[in-house]
Amino acid sequence: MMNRIWGKTRTILPLLLWILLFVAVWEVGALLVEASKRTPENVLPHIYQIIEAALNPKKVSSGESASQLVLSSAGLTLGRAALGFLVGTICGFVLALIMKISKIVEKVIFPYLMIIQMIPILGMAPIILSITGDINTSRIVIAAILTFYPVATGTLAGFNSVEKSKYDLMHIYAARKIDLYTKVLIPTAIPYIFTGLKIAAPMAITASILVDTLQGDKGLGTLLSQSLKHAMSIYVFWLIVFFSAFVGILSSKLMGNLERIVLPHKRIRVSRAKEESI
Amino acid sequence: MMNTMVRETREVEINIKDVGMTFRDNRGNDVEALTGINLNIYKGEFISLLGPSGCGKTTLLRMVADLLEPTTGSIHIGERLPREVRLDKKLGIVFQSPVLFDWRTVQKNVELPLEVMKFSKSERREIASSMLEMVGLTRFSEHYPNQLSGGMQQRVNIARALAVRPELLLMDEPFSALDEFTKEKLHEDLMQIWAKTNKTVIFVTHNIQEAVFLSDRVCVLSPHPGRLSGIVEVDLPRPREIAVKSSARFNELVLKVRNTFDGGSL
Numbered sequence: 001m002m003n004r005i006w007g008k009t010r011t012i013l014p015l016l017l018w019i020l021l022f023v024a025v026w027e028v029g030a031l032l033v034e035a036s037k038r039t040p041e042n043v044l045p046h047i048y049q050i051i052e053a054a055l056n057p058k059k060v061s062s063g064e065s066a067s068q069l070v071l072s073s074a075g076l077t078l079g080r081a082a083l084g085f086l087v088g089t090i091c092g093f094v095l096a097l098i099m100k101i102s103k104i105v106e107k108v109i110f111p112y113l114m115i116i117q118m119i120p121i122l123g124m125a126p127i128i129l130s131i132t133g134d135i136n137t138s139r140i141v142i143a144a145i146l147t148f149y150p151v152a153t154g155t156l157a158g159f160n161s162v163e164k165s166k167y168d169l170m171h172i173y174a175a176r177k178i179d180l181y182t183k184v185l186i187p188t189a190i191p192y193i194f195t196g197l198k199i200a201a202p203m204a205i206t207a208s209i210l211v212d213t214l215q216g217d218k219g220l221g222t223l224l225s226q227s228l229k230h231a232m233s234i235y236v237f238w239l240i241v242f243f244s245a246f247v248g249i250l251s252s253k254l255m256g257n258l259e260r261i262v263l264p265h266k267r268i269r270v271s272r273a274k275e276e277s278i
Numbered sequence: 279m280m281n282t283m284v285r286e287t288r289e290v291e292i293n294i295k296d297v298g299m300t301f302r303d304n305r306g307n308d309v310e311a312l313t314g315i316n317l318n319i320y321k322g323e324f325i326s327l328l329g330p331s332g333c334g335k336t337t338l339l340r341m342v343a344d345l346l347e348p349t350t351g352s353i354h355i356g357e358r359l360p361r362e363v364r365l366d367k368k369l370g371i372v373f374q375s376p377v378l379f380d381w382r383t384v385q386k387n388v389e390l391p392l393e394v395m396k397f398s399k400s401e402r403r404e405i406a407s408s409m410l411e412m413v414g415l416t417r418f419s420e421h422y423p424n425q426l427s428g429g430m431q432q433r434v435n436i437a438r439a440l441a442v443r444p445e446l447l448l449m450d451e452p453f454s455a456l457d458e459f460t461k462e463k464l465h466e467d468l469m470q471i472w473a474k475t476n477k478t479v480i481f482v483t484h485n486i487q488e489a490v491f492l493s494d495r496v497c498v499l500s501p502h503p504g505r506l507s508g509i510v511e512v513d514l515p516r517p518r519e520i521a522v523k524s525s526a527r528f529n530e531l532v533l534k535v536r537n538t539f540d541g542g543s544l
Contacts, residue, residue, distance in 0.1 A: 165377045168345055172371045173442070174364055175394045183390065187381050265380050265422040 023047060041234055050242065053235030061232045069223060069232075070239045077220040078247065080136065081208035084143025085201060091144065092151030093193065099152075100159045100185065117149045125211050135215045142211050143204040150203075154196030158189025191266070194259040201255050202248035209244055220244065291446070291478050292319035292342065296351035299337050299504075310503035311337050315351070317497060317506065324472060324479045326489035326496045328535065334504025335482045336450055342480060343371055343448050355446065363445070367395055370444030370477075374451040376431035378423040384410065385419040388438045395442065409437040412471060429460035436468070440475065447477045454483065462520055465491060469518060490514075490531045491523060500540040508538035 026047055033044040041049065053066050060066045099106035121142060128145075129138045162185055170180050212221020220240055227237035260267050297315040300308050312334035319325050327335040340346040341353055344360035355363045363369060378387050388406040397405070410416050413433040423431055432452060439447060453461045469492065472479060483489050489496045493512050500507045512531055514522055522528055 163375075163377070165373050165375060166379075168373070169371065169377050170394070171345060172343060172364060172369050173391045173394045174367055179394050183393065184379070187379070190381075263381060265424060 045235070045238060050235060050238045053233065054239055060236060066233060066236050066239055069236060070220070070243055073218055073220050073223045074243065074247070076218050077139070077208050077212055078205065080139040080219075081143045081204045084140040084208065085147045085204040087140065088144035088147025088200065088204070089151050089193075089197065092148040092196070093155050095148075096152045096155035096159065096189075097181075099156055106156075113149060113152060116145060121146065121207050121210055125214055129211075129214060135211070135217050138214075139208050139211045139219075142207045146203045146207045147197075147200040150196035150200045151193060152196075154192045154194075155189050158192030159185050161192070162188050190263060191259065194255055194262075197255045197258075198252045201251035205244060205248050205251060209240075288320040288323075290318045291321040291323075291356060292317075292480075293354045294318070294338075294342075294351070295353075297338070297341065297348045297353060298350040299334065299341065299346070300349045312348075312504040315506050317509075319478065319480065322476050322478055324481065324492060324494050326481045326483055326493040327499060328483055328486065328489040328496050329499035329504075329539070330484055330501055332504070333499040333501040335484075335499050337504065338499075339448055339450055339480055339482050342446075343369060367442055368445040370439035370442055370447045372432075372435050372439045372447070372449045372452045374454055376423070376428075376435040378431055378434060380423055383420050383422055384415060384426070384434050387423065387434055388441050391438060391442045405441050406437075409441045410434075412440070412474070413437045413467065427460075428456055429464060432456065432464065433467075436471070440471070440477075444477065447479045449479060449481045451482055451484070453488065454485065461488070466520065468492065469516075473517065486532055486535050487523065490528060490535060491518060496535055498535055498538040507540045510535050510538055 026044070030040070030044045030046045034040040034046075037043050055067070057065050060069055062069075064072065095109070099109060124145070125138065125142055128141050129135065132138050132141060166184055166188075167180075170184060175183075209219075209221040209224065212219035212223075213225045214221075220243075224237055224240050226232055227234060227240070294315055294317040297312060298310070299312040300310050303309050315338060327338055329335045337346060341348050342355070342360055344364040353360055358366075379390065382390065385403075385406055388409055389402045392402040392405060407416070407419070410419050413436055415430060415433055415437065418426065418430065423434070426434070435452070453464055456464065465488065481489070481492060490510075490512055491514075496510045496512060498507045498510065499505065510531060514525075514527060514531070
């Protein structure tokens with residue numbers, strides 16, 4: 001019992017410490033900014049001011065308070081990010097599978113993957129927008145492209161991590177190719193895929209917000225740029241910053257939890273059986 | 279004299295004739311791993327391939343398993359080639375590392391080859407359960423491999439190899455990564471399992487005591503190039519217990535094996 005409480009404290013304590021440190025550094029910065037700038041809220045407001053803005057029911061724009069505005073725009077942006085994320089995951093996995101099956105495809109395609117990864121989103125977004133001609137589709141495509149790369153490389157790394165002895169074993173059993181993939185290669189790759197997903201999830205959200213800023217429509221990014229241009233309270237900007245950071249972390253955590261559901265053996269930490277005699 | 283006569287009436291299961299193996303190394307030089315191997319292995323026999331690393335013992339085993347093809351000579355299992363026996367799913371293999379699948383329970387690991395071989399669900403469950411019972415792991419059937427000790431993992435590995443009812447059990451240094459106590463326990467267990475199943479076993483090892491304790495015959499291989507230096511017949515009575523290791527006959531046999539070995543440029 002004591003152990004369990006101690007265990008919980010041990011996981012919560014670093015988090016509390018981290019938050020405390022974050023607040024301290026932020027507030028020191030805010031005090032310095034306050035002393036030197038004319039409009040400190042544009043550079044670095046106090047945290048209590050941001051919280052106040054979040055709780056303030058005063059209507060900011062089109063009959064909604066700051067918090068309501070952020071949340072209603074968030075649905076649109078996050079929905080598209082999630083859709084793009086899903087599409088990117090499926091495409092990434094399928095491409096990795098094809099690259100594993102055919103070495104030639106891998107040699108031809110892999111350099112292109114690297115190039116796509118190196119183009120900054122800000123450069124890629126207008127190109128995608130002019131190709132698709134639609135901001136909604138662009139958001140999904142950009143989120144998909146960003147998800148695609150970590151998933152494809154992760155999956156491929158997973159396939160390539162299978163030891164030679166496992167191939168030997170399947171060879172001895174005269175297993176068919178399909179069994180080799182479904183029973184050995186794909187299950188081995190799953191943890192690697194999740195590593196990719198944990199990186200990709202926050203990226204898809206960030207990208208979706210960035211694409212919003214390109215063209216006035218609804219969505220978090222649009223709201224963000226309006227707020228920055230002082231079309232509405234600057235605190236809306238700060239709320240979005242905090243909100244998207246929070247959702248980004250949450251999305252990554254969510255992938256971690258999903259991984260533990262999919263892979264039951266990852267849940268087991270204490271090996272009871274090992275303690276007993278052989 | 280008596281022994282030889284008995285042996286001649288025994289049925290030859292594996293015929294290895296003039297087998298040689300040449301690899302090409304990174305620099306493009308040919309390296310002779312094995313040369314001129316002639317060996318008959320009898321049905322139901324426990325035979326060891328013993329030698330230091332580089333003597334080609336694993337290479338020879340891999341050729342019987344159809345994981346490698348000999349560059350010269352031929353191997354026949356019964357009337358058939360290793361490839362035909364493999365495709366007929368009559369081979370069981372145990373590697374040095376347990377090669378278990380982390381995401382499968384112990385039970386599901388043993389069922390894997392049966393899944394590949396299209397056994398029905400109830401058959402799979404039944405066979406796997408009886409195999410786990412044989413290796414004494416019934417209690418752990420729902421555990422995952424990372425919850426088991428090295429010795430237990432190797433038992434699962436053996437259970438899985440036997441699950442397909444192989445004609446031939448191939449073991450490639452299965453116990454060399456285990457501690458001495460676990461190893462001795464598994465030796466005894468393997469002897470019991472072997473007595474029950476009557477499989478032909480080819481056992482690769484670099485441990486002289488292990489080879490003598492387990493085998494009917496010990497094939498001593500020497501390196502550079504890998505070749506068969508001699509075969510030592512082990513006439514210790516069965517069933518054998520650990521105590522036999524302190525008998526005079528056991529030590530004589532160990533010495534005989536040692537003298538058969540030709541180190542050359544080791």
